[in-house]
Amino acid sequence: MNAVDPKNRMNELTSREWLQFQKSWFVLENSPLPDFIRFFTKSNYENGHSGHVGVYPTELIERNQKELPEDRSYIAISNIDSKQAADYVYIDLTDINSRDKLFGAKTQIDGLITWCRKNLGEQKYITIAAQNIHGENGSQPIAWEITKWFSEFFVQKDEKIGCRAYSEEEQAEKQNGWAPRNTVTYFLHFRKEKELPRQLTFELPWPEEKTKSTLPKSTKANDFTENWYIHRPPRREKGVLLHPAKFPEDLVERYIQNFTSRGEWVLDPMAGTGSSLLAAANCGRHAAGIELNPEFVEIAKARFAANAQIALVTGDAVEAKSYTEFPMLDYAITSPPYWDMLRMRGAETQQKRKAAGLQRWYSEDPNDAGNIADYLEFIKLLAKIYHHVALKLKPGGYFTIIVKNVKKKGVIYPLAWDIVAALKEDYIYCGEQFWCQDDQRLSPFGYRYAWVSNTFHHYCLTFRRKG
Numbered sequence: 001m002n003a004v005d006p007k008n009r010m011n012e013l014t015s016r017e018w019l020q021f022q023k024s025w026f027v028l029e030n031s032p033l034p035d036f037i038r039f040f041t042k043s044n045y046e047n048g049h050s051g052h053v054g055v056y057p058t059e060l061i062e063r064n065q066k067e068l069p070e071d072r073s074y075i076a077i078s079n080i081d082s083k084q085a086a087d088y089v090y091i092d093l094t095d096i097n098s099r100d101k102l103f104g105a106k107t108q109i110d111g112l113i114t115w116c117r118k119n120l121g122e123q124k125y126i127t128i129a130a131q132n133i134h135g136e137n138g139s140q141p142i143a144w145e146i147t148k149w150f151s152e153f154f155v156q157k158d159e160k161i162g163c164r165a166y167s168e169e170e171q172a173e174k175q176n177g178w179a180p181r182n183t184v185t186y187f188l189h190f191r192k193e194k195e196l197p198r199q200l201t202f203e204l205p206w207p208e209e210k211t212k213s214t215l216p217k218s219t220k221a222n223d224f225t226e227n228w229y230i231h232r233p234p235r236r237e238k239g240v241l242l243h244p245a246k247f248p249e250d251l252v253e254r255y256i257q258n259f260t261s262r263g264e265w266v267l268d269p270m271a272g273t274g275s276s277l278l279a280a281a282n283c284g285r286h287a288a289g290i291e292l293n294p295e296f297v298e299i300a301k302a303r304f305a306a307n308a309q310i311a312l313v314t315g316d317a318v319e320a321k322s323y324t325e326f327p328m329l330d331y332a333i334t335s336p337p338y339w340d341m342l343r344m345r346g347a348e349t350q351q352k353r354k355a356a357g358l359q360r361w362y363s364e365d366p367n368d369a370g371n372i373a374d375y376l377e378f379i380k381l382l383a384k385i386y387h388h389v390a391l392k393l394k395p396g397g398y399f400t401i402i403v404k405n406v407k408k409k410g411v412i413y414p415l416a417w418d419i420v421a422a423l424k425e426d427y428i429y430c431g432e433q434f435w436c437q438d439d440q441r442l443s444p445f446g447y448r449y450a451w452v453s454n455t456f457h458h459y460c461l462t463f464r465r466k467g
C-alpha cells in the first residue's frame with residue numbers, strides 16, 4: 001500500500017500512477033470504470049467519508065463488482081429524484097447508436113443532468129462514455145452532441161479516448177463507400193463549478209438518411225478504415241526542423257493512397273514545408289500547395305527541387321486568387337495552425353526551440369491563421385479557406401484535416417468539432433480517425449489538484465465534397 005500524499009486533493013495515487021493516467025488515449029479491453037473511480041475519488045476524505053460514486057446504468061455496478069474498489073460506496077442513479085451526495089459520477093451512454101435513439105433519450109439525459117446538478121459536489125467530476133457512429137451516409141456525432149448538452153451546466157474538461165481492436169468479422173464486413181470503423185469510445189469529462197461554463201455554440205451536421213445521395217458511388221479503397229492507429233513519425237530532417245509543426249510524410253502517404261489514384265491531383269492549402277506535396281509526389285500524384293510564409297516555401301522548394309508534378313504558390317489561402325493556377329482537384333489534405341497555441345505554449349519544447357534559435361510560431365503576418373487571438377474569428381477564417389478548397393474539389397472528392405481539440409488556460413476549445421460544424425454546407429462529414437502517439441514523454445500536469453491530460457491523439461477528420 002502506498003503512503004497517501006496528504007496534499008493530494010484528488011485521489012490516493014502515487015505520482016507514477018497519476019502519470020500513467022495522464023495519457024489521453026488507451027487501449028480499451030476491460031471496463032475502465034475501476035481506474036476512473038481510483039483517479040476521481042478517494043477512499044477517505046478529510047471529513048472521514050469514503051468516496052460516493054454515482055453510476056448509470058445501475059447494472060454496471062453488478063457487472064464490474066469484482067474490480068470496483070471496495071472502499072467506496074456506490075449509488076445507483078435509477079431514481080432521478082433521490083438525494084444522495086456524490087463525489088464522482090460515471091454515465092455510460094454507449095448503447096445510443098443513432099440520432100433517433102439520441103433525441104429519443106433527451107428527456108432521460110436531461111434527468112441525469114438534473115441529478116448531477118443536485119447531487120454532485122462542487123469541483124467534482126463526471127465521466128460520460130459515448131460513441132460517434134460512422135456509416136455510409138456520413139458520421140453521426142452522438143458523443144459531441146451529448147457533450148454540448150452537459151456543457152450547458154458543467155465545465156467540459158479533457159477527453160480520453162478508449163481504442164479497441166476490431167474483430168475479424170468487423171474487418172471482413174464490406175462497407176458501401178468510405179467510413180471509419182466504430183472502435184473508439186469517448187470518455188468525456190466534466191467538472192461541476194460555481195460559474196456556468198463557456199457555452200458550446202456549434203450546430204453539428206447529421207447525415208440525411210432519407211434522401212438518396214446524388215454523389216457518384218465511392219470507388220475509393222476501403223482498406224484504410226481504422227478508427228484509430230498508432231503512428232511514430234521518423235526523425236525530422238534538419239532543414240524542416242525550422243517549421244514548428246510539420247506532419248509526417250509517411251502518414252500523409254497512407255491517406256493519399258487511400259483516396260486517390262496515380263496521376264490525380266492533391267492539394268494542401270497550408271503547405272508549410274511541403275510534407276503533403278512531397279508525399280503526393282512520392283505516390284505518383286500531382287500536388288498543389290499554398291503557403292503564406294515565404295521562408296517555408298523556400299524550404300519546401302529546396303526539398304522537392306524542380307519537380308514538375310508539384311505547384312506551390314506563395315500566398316494567402318483565404319484569397320480566391322491563390323487557387324487560380326490549379327486544375328480541379330481530386331483530394332485535399334491539410335493541417336491548420338492549432339489556433340494561436342504556439343504563442344501560448346510556455347512549454348519545454350518552446351523553450352528548447354528558442355534556445356536552438358528555431359522559430360516558435362509560423363510568422364508575424366496578421367493574415368497567418370496562427371496569429372488570430374479570437375477563437376470564433378479563427379474558426380471563421382478556416383471555414384473560408386476550406387470553402388475555397390471545396391470550390392476546387394471535384395464533387396465526391398475527399399478532404400482530410402488533421403487537428404487537435406485544444407485547451408487554453410484550463411478551458412477546452414473543441415477545435416476539431418467546431419471545424420466539422422463549420423463545414424457542413426460544403427461537405428458531408430465522413431468521420432474521424434485518431435492518430436495516437438505513444439512516443440511522447442508524459443508530464444504530470446495538474447498533479448494533486450485536477451485532471452489535465454497529455455493530449456496524444458490527433459483528429460484526422462475526413463469530409464466528402466457535396467454534389
Ligand SMILES: C[S@@+](CC[C@H](N)C(=O)[O-])C[C@H]1O[C@@H](n2cnc3c(N)ncnc32)[C@H](O)[C@@H]1O
Pocket residue numbers: 243245246247248269270271272273274275276290291292293296315316317318334335336337338362363367368369370
Ligand atoms: C500546421 S502548419 C502546416 C504544416 C505542414 N502540413 C507541414 O507538414 O509542413 C500550418 C501552416 O499554415 C500556414 N498558414 C497560416 N495562415 C495561412 C494562410 N492564411 N494562408 C496560407 N498558409 C497559412 C503557416 O505558415 C503554417 O506553415
